[in-house]
Amino acid sequence: MVSIKQIASDMGVSTATISNALTGKGRVSQELVTRIQTRAEELGYRPSIAARALKTGQTGxxxxxxxxxxxxxxxxxxxxxxxxxxxxxxxxxxxxxxxxxxxxxxxxxxxxxxxxxxxxxxxxxxxxxxxxxxxxxxxxxxxxxxxxxxADHSGGGALVARHILDIGHRKVVILGGDQVSEVQRDRIAGMTDALPSDIGVDVFWGDAGVEKSVAMVQTGATAIMTTSDLIALQVRTELMRTQISVPDQVSLTGFDDMSFSSIMHPALTTVAQNxxxxxxxxxxxxxxxxxxxxxxxxxxxVPMQLVVRQSTSIPNHIFSRRPPR
CATH class of the missing domain: 3.40.50.2300 (Response regulator)
Structure with a gap:
């Protein structure tokens, strides 16, 4: 392993100068710091964690x-x-x-x-x-x-709720995974706070909530908003089992923009953390x-970002009211 002494000998300067340049301490010109850092990298120098801890009391x-x-x-x-x-x-x-x-x-x-x-x-x-x-x-x-x-979980909940509201949904279900989770409670609070009082909203939790959510679709709910993409995937599976189409019969949203969200069928509307x-x-x-x-x-x-994909659309009853062209 290359040492500070070897770098000093190679460059013809003192070990103190090398040490100061590599640690950002002491008075060393920026030009020399750059040269020393470049040469140390070329020689394969790696600082000793043990030595650093002894000298500074910190391990990095x-x-x-x-x-x-x-x-x-x-x-x-x-x-x-x-x-x-x-x-x-x-x-x-x-x-x-x-x-x-x-x-x-x-x-x-x-x-x-x-x-x-x-x-x-x-x-x-x-x-x-x-x-x-x-x-x-x-x-x-x-x-x-x-x-x-x-992330601003409450703000993210508001983003997705306003999207569902803006495209015409008036009877919605909100589904969380675990009521103990502060994150999920904040997300649901953001959703409910963003929806006006004349919107029909039912909030369910856990595995039992998945079945209740699907049952609500069968009695007229047109959108299901979930607190995670994993829960949305679980709901999508149950909807397929009961032959309910997304988004033709119900819009579905997730949270967190996980890697599988864009390759679900249909691709999942969700909210992304920065x-x-x-x-x-x-x-x-x-x-x-x-x-x-x-x-x-x-x-x-940190603000979140709404990612609109194919799992959300205008409810069918709004399409049916539109006059033919």
Missing amino acids: ILGLVMPDLTNPLFPRIAQTLSIQADKRKLGILIADSRGSADEQSEALRRLLDRGVDGLIVVPQKGTTPDPMPVPVAVLNTASDPGNSVS VDEIASRAIDIISAKISGNMPDHEGET
């Missing part, structure tokens, strides 16, 4: 706890956080709490044992991470008092906390 490693890596959304968030950390020359250790509050606590402790400088937590629904001896950034939702940064912006802000917040500074904009939410 963050811990990330995710609630369930079998959900397609969470690996995408983890990857984006890792990319943003890489840009700041930070590493990330990832732990999966696998749907368990107890495992979440254990995962946090395991990461602490590995000497992480700070923790980023996407908490289990209905939980608050244990107090930690290192800085923590929480990615959850606006209704969580401990939230550091998140994962890049959320990840960038999260890394900035935890980095500021580790440095002992007050983070900018902690607690703010």
